[in-house]
Amino acid sequence: MKVTLERTDLLKSLTHVHRVVERRNTIPILSNVLLRADGGQLLLKATDLDLEISEKVAALVEQPGATTVPAHMIYDIVRKLPEGAQVALETSSDNATLEIRAGRSRFALQMLPETDFPDITAGEFTHRFTLASRELRSLIDATQFAISTEETRYYLNGIYMHSVATDGGDRLRAVATDGHRLARAEIPAPNGSVGMPGIIVPRKTVGEIQKLLEAPDAEAAIEISETKIRITTGDVILTSKLIDGTFPDYGRVIPQNNDKEMLVERDEFKAAVDRVSTISSERGRAVKLAISEGRMILTVVNPDSGSATEELAIDYDSDPLEIGFNSRYLLEITGQLRGDTACFRLADAGAPTLIQDKGVEDALYVLMPMRV
Incomplete structure (x- = not known):
């Protein structure tokens, strides 16, 4: 095999395929990336037997052929080559190593035969x-x-x-x-x-x-x-x-009869949860929401370091309610909302809460409460 191509193109493809390869492998061939040069293209392929990624990149193929070399090693080599370099890949005459040349740089990587490389792509798609x-x-x-x-x-x-x-x-x-x-x-x-x-x-x-x-x-x-x-x-x-x-x-799991609706400005709520949760410990991430007409008080208590509270204006006109949530989960969910207003549909302190953008049905989130 003898092939020449742009360093940028080769690096882009190696970036896509090498991530699949686990750093530690008991099966040597699974540490390698398959390189197959033919018809003006270089095919790169990597697999962990559950997942396979392949990509074709344009190349000057002087001699068709195929081999496999260590995926992370060739990725690191190409990544460190100068930008704009032309990279030549050529198998040695004894078929033991792949020579990589770019400018004055020379590398020789140990190869394993292409025939050992597994293929998981067989099968019909319905x-x-x-x-x-x-x-x-x-x-x-x-x-x-x-x-x-x-x-x-x-x-x-x-x-x-x-x-x-x-x-x-x-x-x-x-x-x-x-x-x-x-x-x-x-x-x-x-x-x-x-x-x-x-x-x-x-x-x-x-x-x-x-x-x-x-x-x-x-x-x-x-x-x-x-x-x-x-x-x-x-x-x-x-x-x-x-x-x-x-x-x-x-x-x-998705609640159908949560009749208490609370509307809150999404960014304000997210920032408030983030601030009060600063005081929480790794073990206890609970934030308590004390919800009443027109306002919400967020509270975090950490027995080891102190407490934090913050008050927010909300749109709510049902019975007062106190409910606790994992602050990290709250932040992750509100981070997915796209509108300005977050809508919470609640039942009681022990029931799952429904969260979504106001007036948007395409995405919804359910969060289980915590005892606080």
């Missing part, structure tokens, strides 16, 4: 549809923070995506929950998504999708089966296994 990158990104951004990190409840370690029929038409919905909070976002269902199987996209895959959707005007082609998802955007193809489990019936 549903195909296209989304604007910003739409897919909006679904992920609105729900990703609520993904559970508790490995024993593995079926919560991702975002649940499915299509639903509503009074307003078919919708593509994303849901995530960790048992303490729930996030649900939806967009009009694109052509081809109706009837798709409900899928759970793993946390690591969600993070990689976010990083690939950098250009808001780009489009993402999505293919889905019951066990895999494949997303193509530009020259990048991401293929991932799905979580094999049943997502819980989240509809039962």
